[in-house]
Amino acid sequence: EDQVTQSPEALRLQEGESSSLNCSYTVxxxxxxxxxxxxxxxxxxxxxxxxSAGEEKEKERLKATLTKKESFLHITAPKPEDSATYLCAxxxxxxxxxxxxxxxxxxxx
Amino acid sequence: DVKVTQSSRYLVKRTGEKVFLECVQDMDHENMxxxxxxxxLGLRLIYFSYDVKMKEKGDIPEGYSVSREKKERFSLILESASTNQTSMYLCASSSPSLGGNEQFFGPGTRLTVL
Incomplete structure (x- = not known):
């Protein structure tokens, strides 16, 4: 059965404070x-x-990366308008x- | 601009009622x-359709049925609504001929069953 775990559940950032979101998967x-x-x-x-593993994509302040078991969404210098729920699939x-x-x-x- | 619309944003129904949720896409997508x-719990797949009059069960089909009589329209039916079907319902569409086959979502229908 496919499994997907995202962490953390919630993230509070100050404007400009970069961080990363994790998506671990088994499919x-x-x-x-x-x-x-x-x-x-x-x-x-x-x-x-x-x-594919090693691939990266960017859009404004967001950059997504992929390994064989995880994906990361990096938010660089976030702004209030980046507040949202981010889903991986x-x-x-x-x-x-x-x-x-x-x-x-x-x-x- | 791609668009998926859903018939209602908010819906309140009573236990035992038959409920219809409608979804229409204007992108000529095959998949809905x-x-x-x-x-x-995240998003859980109820049903999907790869073509007109075709349907496949998703992960949680119990208590639901669907209808796809036209390519652009996909209906979700709750035969006899129950309180545990209170939820946000999201419709999506995609096309396998479009590169990544990404799904485009509608705004959602928040259903409350009393």
Missing amino acids: SGLRGLFWYRQDPGKGPEFLFTLY PRSNDYKLSFGAGTTVTVRA | FWYRQDPG
């Missing part, structure tokens, strides 16, 4: 790992897809996404 | 999905 035959951002009361918004052989419970990031000005 | 999201 049979990874076919990509997806990162989403979700604002309160809204649906998830797609950020990145990573396909590896995709397995049958092309289904398995979502983690998410990390809720709060950035204080 | 229904998830429910509960605190601490």
Whole structure:
């Protein structure tokens, strides 16, 4: 059975204080790992897809990296508008996404 | 701009009622999905569909059914609503012909069953 664990559950940062979120996964035959951002009361918004170990993707202050068992989402010099819940979802052989419970990031000005 | 819409943002129903949740996408996507999201549990897949009139069970299909009569519309049906079906319901769509096959989500329907 596919398993996904995100840590920490919650992260409180001061504006400008960089940090990293972790996504540990066990899936049979990874076919990509997806990162989403979700604002309160809204649906998830797609950020990145990573396909192979060593791959990195960047978007503004966010950078996602992938190893064989983990993915990290690095937030560099965050701003209050980066406050959201970040979800990771590896995709397995049958092309289904398995979502983690998410990390809720709060950035204080 | 890609768009997935859901028929209601908030819905309150009584135990035993039949509930319909509608989802429409305007991107001509082949794949459509229904998830429910509960605190601490993440998104869990209820049903998905790879084509019109086609459906596949996800991880938690019990108590739910779906209908896909047209490519752009995917309906989730709660045959007899129960209080443990109180949740946020999210619809998504994707296309295997689009590079990464990423899923695009609607805004969600928060369903309360009393």
